[in-house]
Amino acid sequence: MRDVLMEIRGLSKTFHVSGGGLGRRAREVRAVRDVTLSILAGETLGLVGESGCGKSTLGRLCLALEKPTSGEVRFEGRNIFDLTNLERKAFRQAVQLVFQDPYASLNPRRTAGQTVMEPLWLHASDPGQVPEEARSVMRTVGLSEEHAQRYPHEFSGGQRQRIGIARAIALKPKLIVADEPVSALDVSIQAQILNLMKKLQRDFGLTYLFITHDFSVVRYMSDRIAVMYLGRIVELGSNEAIFANPLHPYTRLLHQAIPVPDPRAKRPGPLAVIDDHPAPEEGCLFYPRCPERFDRCRERRPELFERETDHRVACIRREEGL
Amino acid sequence: MTASHRQPLSATPLLEISDLRTVFDTPAGTVRAVDGVDLVLGRGETLAVVGESGCGKTVLALSVMRLVPAPPGRLASGSVVFRGENLLTLDRKRMQDLRGDRISMIFQEPMTSLNPVFRVGEQVAEIIRRHRKTTRRQAMDEVAELFHRVGIADADQRLRAYPHQLSGGLRQRVMIAMAVACRPDLILADEPTTALDVTIQAQILALLDQLKREMGTSLMLITHDLGVVAQMAERVIVMYAGKVVEEAPAQVMFDAPRHPYTRGLLASLPRLGTDPATPLPMIPGQVPSLYDLPRGCRFQDRCPDARQVCREEEPALLTPSPGATVRCWNFA
Numbered sequence: 001m002r003d004v005l006m007e008i009r010g011l012s013k014t015f016h017v018s019g020g021g022l023g024r025r026a027r028e029v030r031a032v033r034d035v036t037l038s039i040l041a042g043e044t045l046g047l048v049g050e051s052g053c054g055k056s057t058l059g060r061l062c063l064a065l066e067k068p069t070s071g072e073v074r075f076e077g078r079n080i081f082d083l084t085n086l087e088r089k090a091f092r093q094a095v096q097l098v099f100q101d102p103y104a105s106l107n108p109r110r111t112a113g114q115t116v117m118e119p120l121w122l123h124a125s126d127p128g129q130v131p132e133e134a135r136s137v138m139r140t141v142g143l144s145e146e147h148a149q150r151y152p153h154e155f156s157g158g159q160r161q162r163i164g165i166a167r168a169i170a171l172k173p174k175l176i177v178a179d180e181p182v183s184a185l186d187v188s189i190q191a192q193i194l195n196l197m198k199k200l201q202r203d204f205g206l207t208y209l210f211i212t213h214d215f216s217v218v219r220y221m222s223d224r225i226a227v228m229y230l231g232r233i234v235e236l237g238s239n240e241a242i243f244a245n246p247l248h249p250y251t252r253l254l255h256q257a258i259p260v261p262d263p264r265a266k267r268p269g270p271l272a273v274i275d276d277h278p279a280p281e282e283g284c285l286f287y288p289r290c291p292e293r294f295d296r297c298r299e300r301r302p303e304l305f306e307r308e309t310d311h312r313v314a315c316i317r318r319e320e321g322l
Numbered sequence: 323m324t325a326s327h328r329q330p331l332s333a334t335p336l337l338e339i340s341d342l343r344t345v346f347d348t349p350a351g352t353v354r355a356v357d358g359v360d361l362v363l364g365r366g367e368t369l370a371v372v373g374e375s376g377c378g379k380t381v382l383a384l385s386v387m388r389l390v391p392a393p394p395g396r397l398a399s400g401s402v403v404f405r406g407e408n409l410l411t412l413d414r415k416r417m418q419d420l421r422g423d424r425i426s427m428i429f430q431e432p433m434t435s436l437n438p439v440f441r442v443g444e445q446v447a448e449i450i451r452r453h454r455k456t457t458r459r460q461a462m463d464e465v466a467e468l469f470h471r472v473g474i475a476d477a478d479q480r481l482r483a484y485p486h487q488l489s490g491g492l493r494q495r496v497m498i499a500m501a502v503a504c505r506p507d508l509i510l511a512d513e514p515t516t517a518l519d520v521t522i523q524a525q526i527l528a529l530l531d532q533l534k535r536e537m538g539t540s541l542m543l544i545t546h547d548l549g550v551v552a553q554m555a556e557r558v559i560v561m562y563a564g565k566v567v568e569e570a571p572a573q574v575m576f577d578a579p580r581h582p583y584t585r586g587l588l589a590s591l592p593r594l595g596t597d598p599a600t601p602l603p604m605i606p607g608q609v610p611s612l613y614d615l616p617r618g619c620r621f622q623d624r625c626p627d628a629r630q631v632c633r634e635e636e637p638a639l640l641t642p643s644p645g646a647t648v649r650c651w652n653f654a
Contacts, residue, residue: 050519051490156608157375186374187546188624191590191604198601213519220592220602243594257524259549261591263572 002040005175005207006062011035011071012231013057030279031057033231034071036304039175044201044208046222046239048215048254054231055211059177062209063097064088075175093123096168100180102160106152112138113148116166123171134170140203141166141196158189162196169200179211194221215258219243227251230285233304237311247313249292284316292317334406336507336540337363337386342400344378344385347393353612355381357564358400360639363508368534368541370555370572372548372587376609377561379544383510386542387427388417405507423453426501430513432493436485442496443469443481449503468499472529491522498529505537512544527554548591552576557645560584563610563620566639570646580648582625619651627652 013032031054039045039062049055060066062073064080072079080091099105106115117134124130138148141162152160161181168176178197182190194217200206210221218225225242227235227250235248246252279285283298290297294317302314344356356378363369371379384390386402388409402409404425409417429435437445446468447461456464462481469477472495485493494514501509511530515523531554534541543554551558551572558575560568560583568581579585586605596602607624616622619632629651637651 050521158608186609187548187587188374188590188605189608191592191602192606194592195601195604215520216592216594216596219594220596220598222598239598253521257520258594259520259524259527259547259553261548261552261576261588261593263552263555263576265552 002042004038005041005076006039006209007074008035008037008039008058008062009072009074011058011061011073012069013054013061013066014069030231032061032068035231035233037226037233037236039207039209040224041174041207042201042205043223044210044221046218046225047209047211047228048213048218048225049228050213053228055228056179058228059097059179059209059211062175063095063177064091065097089123093119093171094173095175095177096171096173098161098164098168098176098178098181101184102157102164103152105164106160108152111149111151112143112155112163112166115152115163116148116170119167119170137166137170140169140200156189157185158192161185161189161193165193165196165200169204169206172204173206175207175209177209177211180213181210182217183212183214190217197221215254227254230279232285232314234286234315235313236304237308237313241308241311245308245311247307247311247318248286248315249290249317250286253289253291284314292322296320335362336365336367336405337361337542338401338403339382339386340401340403342382342385342402343398344381344390345396345398347396351613354398354564355395355612356385359561359564359566361559361566361569363540363542365507365540366534366538367557368531368543368555370543370545370551370558371561372545372551372558373561374546374609376563376612378564379561380512382561383427383512383542383544386510387421387425388412389427419453422449422500422506423504424506425508425510426504426506428494428497428501428509428511428514431517432490432497433485435497436493438485441482441484442488442493443483446496446500446503449500453504464503465499468503469496471533472496472499472502473525474499490518491526494518494522494526495529498526498533502533502537502539506539508540508542509534510542510544513546514543515550516545516547523550530554548576548588560587563612563615565620565649566647567621567649568647574643574646580642580646580653581621581650582627582652583621586624586626619649 011032012034015029015031017027017029035058047055061068067081072081075091078087083091113134116137117130120130120133135145143162182193185193201208212218222239224238226233227248229250235251246255280287283300284302287293287297297316302316304312304314305319306312307318339359339361342356342359343354346353346355359382371382373379381390385397397410443462443465446465450456450461450464466477466481469480474480474492474495515526518526545551555572558570558572559566562583568584579588589603590605592602605624610616610620618634619637622628622632631651637649639647639649640653641647642653
């Protein structure tokens with residue numbers, strides 16, 4: 001049994017957005033709703049969902065880049081929203097982020113070498129060692145010595161993502177939150193980055209929270225998978241369980257919708273009509289789109305429950321054994 | 323070279339592109355974004371154009387539409403024959419008559435291709451009124467009918483919406499309504515679902531396929547997503563650094579890809595059945611810069627099968643089997 005590295009308890013985050021226009025009514029966006037989830041040491045936990053489901057907000061909360069509306073996140077036993085300055089420095093070292101768009105997340109006026117050295121300077125015990133450490137980190141991610149002198153615009157997308165990864169692993173973190181790390185990359189480059197991330201995980205014992213909308217990528221990368229819909233985790237289980245036996249109607253819908261790179265594959269049948277459904281106030285959030293809904297789904301909001309060993313789902317149909 | 327021999331003699335192709343070269347004159351030199359492309363598209367056919375960013379697939383579509391920004395762009399040579407007319411030599415007025423009527427285009431990001439200050443209904447009606455003699459009222463009725471057909475619920479109300487009031491999926495449906503409004507012969511769809519979630523993507527693809535069948539429209543689908551290709555296309559063209567490197571019926575390309583680049587692309591896809599314990603096969607290196615192309619084959623630096631001849635001479639487009647071509651010395 002793996003140890004728990006990060007524990008998310010009852011976490012919610014609500015944003016208040018001004019309505020715009022003359023009426024100006026503030027609108028609430030409930031990005032994350034009462035999420036409870038553990039990230040185990042050494043695993044890759046895939047967090048999958050469509051745009052606007054709150055997966056990036058959840059990732060940012062795990063990095064303490066956002067303050068939650070309620071709930072807490074414990075890292076090595078301490079609530080990350082309530083750390084002393086010294087503890088926070090250690091936390092910032094232990095948990096790192098890899099962004100989706102490596103171009104937007106690199107300072108265009110710093111060379112690759114400077115970018116990788118910056119976190120090393122901030123946390124260095126021996127500044128004399130920093131340049132050598134940076135070179136070593138860059139070699140680890142497949143960049144050469146001469147790359148250190150170049151600026152972001154001189155790199156291709158794949159190489160820029162390598163710089164982003166080098167920066168993230170420079171301080172030998174325990175947990176890396178990777179938010180759509182390959183979504184902006186071309187197909188032939190995606191595989192290079194995915195392989196690199198797997199290799200780094202083996203070599204350094206990293207833990208990943210791997211956020212993506214791409215089901216094939218999450219399948220390849222993850223040990224366990226959490227499926228998110230409108231701010232809630234609707235299904236959580238091992239990689240095999242989620243793919244061999246998806247339980248939530250939403251997971252099944254996603255499954256069906258993925259275009260398979262084989263012309264013989266069955267095409268997705270007619271899918272439930274989607275319109276801009278507002279999230280229902282009560283009952284299951286997926287109700288308006290659910291092909292399996294029945295009346296009881298409107299009565300209360302389903303909680304995750306263990307339907308099979310290590311496979312949990314939040315669905316009233318499944319609760320009733322259907 | 324013309325590609326007409328690939329079509330049965332009885333059927334004149336709807337679109338025939340021969341030796342098309344579209345270049346961009348930049349301070350750093352002339353970039354040949356589309357570098358001698360030949361292709362043929364039959365009536366009612368769906369052709370996918372596949373390739374990575376910068377391979378020239380979008381510029382190819384813009385060239386057909388004559389929408390390449392000029393300068394710096396320039397249609398340097400070749401011909402684009404659509405229903406017997408060479409689009410590259412048409413005058414502006416005639417081209418405007420065709421655009422939106424006989425040929426239409428769907429763009430990747432509907433938010434940037436819809437005008438934010440006009441109601442979406444009016445924008446679609448404008449296309450109809452530009453090409454048909456009809457009153458404003460009649461045009462709006464047609465748009466309501468179109469919205470209904472592309473699956474927009476509450477069509478009558480949605481006509482009055484501004485683009486920002488619609489979700490990405492609905493905006494893309496508006497774009498599709500606009501593209502099919504005049505029942506065109508040809509739709510060019512440039513990454514029509516890339517900005518959308520997979521569940522919405524599945525719906526948009528099903529919708530495109532259905533409309534295409536109903537109207538007998540030909541579809542040129544530009545995408546980097548091989549899953550989308552497999553689902554939609556009858557024939558596939560693979561582009562690399564401005565050139566077509568392989569063309570084949572879709573089933574053939576997925577079963578037995580020939581060009582080392584196509585093989586590499588297909589192998590590197592994480593699939594639902596891929597064993598997570600083994601590393602993904604990958605194409606090493608990166609696409610060469612169009613400013614600095616190597617002599618010989620453009621894929622040589624990344625190719626597992628590169629030989630001496632590949633470094634010296636540009637491979638010709640070879641025909642290894644009927645209906646399939648490949649630009650690779652290994653098939654010579």
